[in-house]
Amino acid sequence: MKEIDRQVRDTIKSIINKRDVAMKAGDASHDDLLGILLDSNYKEIKQKWNSNFGLSIDDVIEECKLFYFAGQGTTGNMLVWTMILLGQHSEWQTRAREEVLDVLGDKKPYIEGLSHLKVMSIIFNEVLRLYPPGILLRRLIHQESKLGKLTLPEGTLVQINALILHHDKDMWGEDVYEFKPQRFSEGVSKVTKGQVVYVPFGGGPRICVGQNFALLEEKMALAMNLQRFSFELSSSYSHAPHGMPTLQPQFGAHLILHKL
Ligand code: HEM
Numbered sequence: 001m002k003e004i005d006r007q008v009r010d011t012i013k014s015i016i017n018k019r020d021v022a023m024k025a026g027d028a029s030h031d032d033l034l035g036i037l038l039d040s041n042y043k044e045i046k047q048k049w050n051s052n053f054g055l056s057i058d059d060v061i062e063e064c065k066l067f068y069f070a071g072q073g074t075t076g077n078m079l080v081w082t083m084i085l086l087g088q089h090s091e092w093q094t095r096a097r098e099e100v101l102d103v104l105g106d107k108k109p110y111i112e113g114l115s116h117l118k119v120m121s122i123i124f125n126e127v128l129r130l131y132p133p134g135i136l137l138r139r140l141i142h143q144e145s146k147l148g149k150l151t152l153p154e155g156t157l158v159q160i161n162a163l164i165l166h167h168d169k170d171m172w173g174e175d176v177y178e179f180k181p182q183r184f185s186e187g188v189s190k191v192t193k194g195q196v197v198y199v200p201f202g203g204g205p206r207i208c209v210g211q212n213f214a215l216l217e218e219k220m221a222l223a224m225n226l227q228r229f230s231f232e233l234s235s236s237y238s239h240a241p242h243g244m245p246t247l248q249p250q251f252g253a254h255l256i257l258h259k260l
Contacts, residue, residue: 012064016057037063067210073246074133075214079221080253081131082123085179087233087255092181095119097226106227109220117219124218125184128200129172132162133246137202163247165197229257 019038037060045054055063086093099119107113137160141152152158169176171192172183183191192198201208208214225231234254242250 008065009061012061013057016060016064033067034060034064070208071210071214073248075217077131077133077246077248078124078127078214079218080249081133081247082127082218082222083225083231083255084233084237084249084253085127085130086123087231089179090232092119092123092179093226093230096123096222097230100223100226104223104227109223111216114216114219114223117223119181120219120222121215122181122184124215125188126179126181129166129198130177130179131241131247132166132200133248134200134202135163135243135247136161137199160199162199163243165199168197171195171197228260230260231255231257 015034016038019034023038023042037055041054041060048054086096096119099117103116104110104113139158141154141156141158143154145152165171167176188198196203201211232255234256237249237254238251240250241247
């Protein structure tokens with residue numbers, strides 16, 4: 001573990017160092033997250049004339065690790081579950097494709113077009129209900145706290161299991177295990193009746209900062225897939241959702257793609 005940690009840190013550090021040298025030489029690139037982060041940090045330190053302000057190099061490394069960890073596997077696995085479910089439910093795949101062709105035609109996805117993909121949005125809601133990539137939300141209690149009638153002592157680990165909430169029959173009904181995107185057709189709050197029982201992106205002050213970005217990426221990727229291919233699940237697919245660390249199909253997603 002220590003060796004892997006050292007390798008990851010060294011890799012990120014060398015990327016940051018290269019950017020740092022370029023930035024100080026006035027050759028900054030601001031068009032990605034690391035560029036923006038370093039640029040704003042550099043400005044803050046310069047403004048205050050003091051390197052005690054701003055983020056340290058270790059902070060920047062941790063931010064890079066967090067964004068990679070929080071943003072990569074989650075988004076990838078969500079797309080994989082979407083392809084699996086649409087491979088199984090061809091009627092929804094057809095509806096999603098019809099919408100994409102209607103809105104985008106064979107054009108490259110563009111931002112206003114993507115915001116009109118309503119069928120795709122309810123499909124994503126249902127995919128994230130059945131297979132939320134982040135299963136567990138955890139909080140460590142740092143000082144004794146009151147939560148309703150409960151008193152939580154310091155050191156308590158509180159865990160909220162999204163899978164349990166998303167598969168509660170009392171909340172979602174007898175068809176809770178079925179893939180039915182139409183349950184979201186009137187929006188999330190209508191189906192959850194305003195209760196906090198649907199948490200694919202967490203909730204409260206630490207809700208996922210990448211939520212909108214992730215959904216945009218998913219829409220782009222799925223739209224481009226649907227424009228080019230139809231797909232079905234292979235008979236060799238073995239259904240085994242596995243939660244380590246993000247919820248993923250343990251034996252892969254065996255899909256057969258047909259070029260359109
Ligand atoms: C389908 C994709 C994604 C899912 C399902 C997802 C899910 C989540 C969840 C459940 C949390 C809350 C964790 C908690 O409360 O303990 C979270 C936090 C976070 N996510 Fe995402 N995420 C996704 C994509 C992304 C992307 C693309 C990024 C970055 C570009 C990102 C960055 C973050 C960060 C930085 C946090 C921590 C926020 C904080 O603690 O203030 N996520 N995400």
